[in-house]
Amino acid sequence: MRQPLARELHDLLERGRDRQLRLAVTGLSRSGKTAFLTSLVNQLRHAGLEARLDLLPAAREGRLLGARRVSQPDLSVPRFPYDGAMAALTTDPPHWPEPTRGISELRLSIRYRPAQRGWWHGDSAQLALDLFDYPGEWLLDLPLLATDYLAWSRAVMDSAGPERQALMAEWQAAAAKLDPAAEANEAELAEIAEHYAKALRAAREAGFADLQPGRFLLPGDLEGAPVLQFFPLPGLADDRERLDALPPDSVYATLAARFRHYQQRIVKPFYRDHFRRFDRQIVLVDVLGALNAGPERFEDLAQALATLMQSFDYGKRSLLSRLFAPRIDRLAIAATKADHVTPEQHPRLTALLEALLAEPLKDLRYADVPVKALSLASIRATEVREVTQAGVRSPALRGTTLDGERVLMFPGEVPNRLPDEAFWARQGFAFTAFRPPQTSGAALPHIRLDAALDWLLGDKLQ
Ligand SMILES: Nc1nc2c(ncn2[C@@H]2O[C@H](COP(=O)(O)OP(=O)(O)OP(=O)(O)O)[C@@H](O)[C@H]2O)c(=O)[nH]1
Ligand SMILES: [Mg+2]
Structure with missing residues (x-):
């Protein structure tokens, strides 16, 4: 459905003034889009209260005042079911939000205090963040x-x-x-x-x-x-x-x-209605899930992501192109569900993600688009413990499996480059899925969601 012209014009102007940002959350099915969006809304709504967003300077400096869901640009598209997702995560026992079956949109109005005050804004300023969610299956179209x-x-x-x-x-x-x-x-x-x-x-x-x-x-x-x-x-x-x-x-x-x-x-x-006009993008990849599934799936995932990323428009923006043909000028690639492995494995997980996306990363480098690779957990379901075995201390994870069993385990090592045949023959992977954490309406626990937010919108909150 097309928006009325006046609305488009208004959006264009706001975009030109850097007060509006469209963020593409891109990921195949089950990659963690809905969990990411739910946690993003949750963290920003709790900003300034108990949310832990130390890696986001606006939050660390106490300048982030919070966020509200406001009326979205296209009223004919359903609203992102944040409340439903939170209800699932806060029931007893908590469970993950359902797989997404249709499109939904969300506009967040983020209030912050600019680092330097100018005559053009008063004490506080606002950034409108446009997001939307969709079934990963449709993306490959x-x-x-x-x-x-x-x-x-x-x-x-x-x-x-x-x-x-x-x-x-x-x-x-x-x-x-x-x-x-x-x-x-x-x-x-x-x-x-x-x-x-x-x-x-x-x-x-x-x-x-x-x-x-x-x-x-x-x-x-x-x-x-x-x-x-x-x-x-x-x-x-x-x-x-x-x-x-x-x-x-x-x-x-x-x-x-x-x-x-x-x-x-x-x-x-x-x-046309949903995938044009993005300013920023985060590509979410369930790298651990692909390792679990085996070699042919791993290649298949690399292939799917490479073709997929060709559908987006990357490049630096001039003032004009920013108004009329916005392009993605900054990108994050993230290995999701990092809470499935112990923290010392996280750098390896990021390295493996970069190896998996080597081809598209070459094109992005050529287009001179800054990319940050990271591993994150939108909703951290495990806690890190240390176990001592025969006098040797090593990290372990404590969590509850989807069947409700409390476990303490070392999930294994993540290869830091694309595994070769010998590797697959020698070892398989079995990263366990966990039940979401027990939370009572407080900010959701996460790993490096704040680092992702800083990269994607930190400069707009200056
Ligand atoms: N432990 C852990 N599991 C996660 C996390 N994020 C997602 N998951 C798991 O991954 C599953 C899929 O996540 P979703 O957010 O529904 O994935 P999606 O990309 O929205 O999937 P579709 O809607 O099917 O396209 C969840 O049901 C969880 O089991 C996380 O941060 N930590
Ligand atoms: Mg979803």
Whole structure:
């Protein structure tokens, strides 16, 4: 839905005056977006009270006065369910907020006292922070805008490793029988599309991340619509001219038309309404989850993130571009759920994240965009303890597993570079998931969320 012109103009002016910031919280499904947003709102609302934000100078210096949720720019989009998330985290026993099923928006008005007072503002100033949340599954649709049906079909087959191929076997067998030039049979296409959706769901269950199209996994209000009845065609030759000349009712032309419809009517509006005009970005990656899932998934994650990051617009801004075509001029990449490992492993976790994102990081360096890599826990679920075994002291974690069992454990070492085959053969990973911490409405415990906030908005709170 488009905003009224006056509102857009107002937003542009505020943005120009540095009083408004749009932050992209980017992450695949289960990477920790909702937890991050919930904790961000929670910390800023408790700023100046008991929130621990020592790494954010405005907070440390007592200049951060707090934050309020205010009326968001687009009233037709649901509001980010902060209260629901907090309710889940504060019940007994506490549980994690549900996976996100649709889009929601949030505008926070942050009040602070500028470090140096000028005649242009009084005692306090405000920064409007625009955020939004969405199901991670939908994010992988963005790269579809830069491709077409033929290229996509070929890429899906080429990029799949043996485990992934095995999950697609049933669909592949059914799709291989289709002749691209034959007349399309509706019922048959619907059935094969369902096989394809099933293969995607199985891949997600098995821990894969590179899953397109995202709405097949989470159709929202598109359940059963013909626009979701397409799939890549296996074995297509790279002969665009011949394929494009096939009659409109052929299998190939029908599937290609549905792909275009999906691209233009579903992905493009999603991109246009929500993924343009970001000033800053944080990319959240569940590195430990990918280690748990094994080598093929790890590569699949690197691949998914690299293609994904091509959908964003990076670069330094001039005053004009800042008003009319804002670009991401600063970026954080974060390994989430760092509370799953002991603190001395955190630098290794960050190094591994940088190795995983090596390709996109090269492009960002070229575009001269400052990037900070860190590991964080939006909501810290464990406490650090020390155990002594045979006279040797070592760190350990105390937490409650999702089944409610209290444990004291050393979760293991994180490799500080991309693990090679020998490494995978020698050791597997099993980082345990924990129940969220018991909190009673106070600020949520976290690890380095304040460092992330400082990097992303500290300069705007000067
Ligand atoms: N221990 C710990 N677990 C976390 C943390 N953040 C997220 N998790 C775990 O990761 C799961 C997924 O987090 P979400 O915030 O729901 O992830 P999301 O990116 O919003 O996922 P989608 O909504 O499915 O796209 C949670 O249910 C928790 O189990 C954290 O800081 N610490
Ligand atoms: Mg979510």
